Amino acid sequence: GSHLSPQAVPGCQMSQLNEVTDRLAEFRELVKEVVRRACANALFEAGFPLEESGSGFGSPDPDDEFQRDGTSVLMLNQFEMQMYVEQQEKATYTEQASKRAHCRRLTSFIRLADYLIVHTMHTLAVNSVSMLLSYLVTHSKCNFIPDAMKPHLNEQQEEQQLPPLFVTELLMEINGLYFTPNANHYLMGTEEIIRRIQDSTLSVKNLVTDDYFHSFTKPKINDKFEEHAVGEGPSLAAIFEDDKHLQTLINNTNETIEKAFELAWKYAESFEPFRQYYRDNENLDVEAVGKGEHDVKFFAESLAEYKRQHEETTKIVENMSVGMLLCDASKLKTKMLPSPQKCLEAINDRLPKLARQKNDALIETTQGATSKLDVIPSSTIEFVESLTFLDEIQEKTQEIEEEANVIRALYDLIEKYNVPAPPEDVAVYQTLTPSVNNMLQAIDRSLADRDANIEKFCAHLDKDIATLSKKVKEVKLKAQGTAILDPNSDMDEVLESLEELHTIMNELQEKATEYKSYQKQFKVDVTRFDELEETHAEVRMKQQLWESLKSWDVVTGEWFEKKFEELNPEDITQKVQKYAKSVFQMERGLPPNGVVPLLKEKVDDMKNKVPVITNLRNQSLKGRHWEESRRR
Numbered sequence: 001g002s003h004l005s006p007q008a009v010p011g012c013q014m015s016q017l018n019e020v021t022d023r024l025a026e027f028r029e030l031v032k033e034v035v036r037r038a039c040a041n042a043l044f045e046a047g048f049p050l051e052e053s054g055s056g057f058g059s060p061d062p063d064d065e066f067q068r069d070g071t072s073v074l075m076l077n078q079f080e081m082q083m084y085v086e087q088q089e090k091a092t093y094t095e096q097a098s099k100r101a102h103c104r105r106l107t108s109f110i111r112l113a114d115y116l117i118v119h120t121m122h123t124l125a126v127n128s129v130s131m132l133l134s135y136l137v138t139h140s141k142c143n144f145i146p147d148a149m150k151p152h153l154n155e156q157q158e159e160q161q162l163p164p165l166f167v168t169e170l171l172m173e174i175n176g177l178y179f180t181p182n183a184n185h186y187l188m189g190t191e192e193i194i195r196r197i198q199d200s201t202l203s204v205k206n207l208v209t210d211d212y213f214h215s216f217t218k219p220k221i222n223d224k225f226e227e228h229a230v231g232e233g234p235s236l237a238a239i240f241e242d243d244k245h246l247q248t249l250i251n252n253t254n255e256t257i258e259k260a261f262e263l264a265w266k267y268a269e270s271f272e273p274f275r276q277y278y279r280d281n282e283n284l285d286v287e288a289v290g291k292g293e294h295d296v297k298f299f300a301e302s303l304a305e306y307k308r309q310h311e312e313t314t315k316i317v318e319n320m321s322v323g324m325l326l327c328d329a330s331k332l333k334t335k336m337l338p339s340p341q342k343c344l345e346a347i348n349d350r351l352p353k354l355a356r357q358k359n360d361a362l363i364e365t366t367q368g369a370t371s372k373l374d375v376i377p378s379s380t381i382e383f384v385e386s387l388t389f390l391d392e393i394q395e396k397t398q399e400i401e402e403e404a405n406v407i408r409a410l411y412d413l414i415e416k417y418n419v420p421a422p423p424e425d426v427a428v429y430q431t432l433t434p435s436v437n438n439m440l441q442a443i444d445r446s447l448a449d450r451d452a453n454i455e456k457f458c459a460h461l462d463k464d465i466a467t468l469s470k471k472v473k474e475v476k477l478k479a480q481g482t483a484i485l486d487p488n489s490d491m492d493e494v495l496e497s498l499e500e501l502h503t504i505m506n507e508l509q510e511k512a513t514e515y516k517s518y519q520k521q522f523k524v525d526v527t528r529f530d531e532l533e534e535t536h537a538e539v540r541m542k543q544q545l546w547e548s549l550k551s552w553d554v555v556t557g558e559w560f561e562k563k564f565e566e567l568n569p570e571d572i573t574q575k576v577q578k579y580a581k582s583v584f585q586m587e588r589g590l591p592p593n594g595v596v597p598l599l600k601e602k603v604d605d606m607k608n609k610v611p612v613i614t615n616l617r618n619q620s621l622k623g624r625h626w627e628e629s630r631r632r
Contacts, residue, residue: 017199021199025204027204028204032207032210035109036212038109039110040215042106046098046102103217106216107208111233111234114206114234115234121202125197125198125240128197129194129246130249132194136260139165140256141162164322166325168182169327169331170271170328170332182261190257194253198240206233209233256324263323267327268327271332274313281309281339281342281343286342286346290346291350303413307417313337316332347419351413351421356422358406359432367438369443370442372386374442379460380460383457384457384521386446387454393439397440407429464511465527472529472532475504487593487594491549491550498542505535512527512529516529537589538590542590544586545595545599552603572606576603576606586599
């Protein structure tokens, strides 16, 4: 029932492996004693005493556990011990050769025991790795890939599913998903287990090289130790290295773990949609959402999406068994939950504010329109404003109804998704539909009264036009006063008077233009203002006459003050022609008077001098020409 991390796996196995190592050490000691006893008995049976060799084997050891109770390790009886003492004399060459031969045979026996032990250790190690592989394979069976939000299996699958062995956390970053600990961590863990299994078996050292057997492998004959090339004995490490079957088991163990994580990655693919919307949510500009003018579609899609994300995130199964692995997604779920909630809060904050803003603006528009339409006009300008506003609001009716539908849709979303909204906002929203209906009814009433109001407008406009015509006559009368065309009148006073009349005429002209625009707008007969046009032209021409007279004196005064060499004949010619043209127009446009002839006389006088000035300012004139002119 417990699940191990890759750090816990070697530690959990360590105690067991230590116990195995201790038991293997006991096994070696037992085998060592059995082999030694057999060799000693065989040597005694051949009639050779046990000589002391490097280990002191020939002497009783008071610390030997087999000797503490008074019984020899070799189980020798009293007769044999006496025989052992008697045979301490020097052996003959034949006895020496025989003993050497027996010791060689005993060394081979010890080496054979080593082979049996190494074979046993090798078998133990291979079986241990094979059992580990079998255990992993058994727990790796997974005939289905669970989904992040669908944890429940059917009964058959539940029966087939064994509890997982190892635990790994499925974590998420914006750019991807990952497991920790991952496959490499578990591969290192199993590699450590297998290494310790091998180390435990390798701890059982060969007997043939043990000092304990020097009495047989390096016997003492006639007080002299014999040297035999006994070698190191069989190498379990080399066997492990050359054992292709063992390497296959190890490779299969690694592949089993790798396949387990492949299944886990297929399970992790069900979290990819979560990662994608987590990435999108983290990149969302919450401030822009809080300030933007979003449409209904944006809010509807956003609310539905973030609500779905939140619901799906809450359904994430925190611990899921996938083969031998228990995938822990609790941290991923904890990290995911605030993501859609943060976006929902931004939407929930903006939606009621925008809905209230739009609602207030539309209610203000509709109520303002109703008020304007209900006003009874009493003057020309009020009729114009009323009729004009009726046409404008009639064109905006569809736009207003569409905006009302938008606001209704926004408040429907607020209700559907339980978006927090102030109660006073909802109360104000309840007045929207009545406000729109009142406006539409006011429009219908105004449309019904439109023709009657146009007739009333025309009646008021006729009165205004009559008033304007009366003012035109007053201006015309003043413009035809005798002082206006009297050459003896004070020029500045006349100009001041004409300026006032011209200002009045401009204002009357603007009003006449305004009245005609009203008549065109409401498709009624357009009035002609002929007398106004004539009077305006007369005032402008008389004003031009006096301005020309005044400006002529200024211009000619400047010419007379200049030196003759500084005069510009072309400039003088152009200005004289301009004034001559104005005089011609005034003679035709004004009644006979004494002011125009006065200006004409001055212009003609200068006009006669222009050719002389032009000739004298000719650049081709030489000094002799000037001398001849002076003589004449």
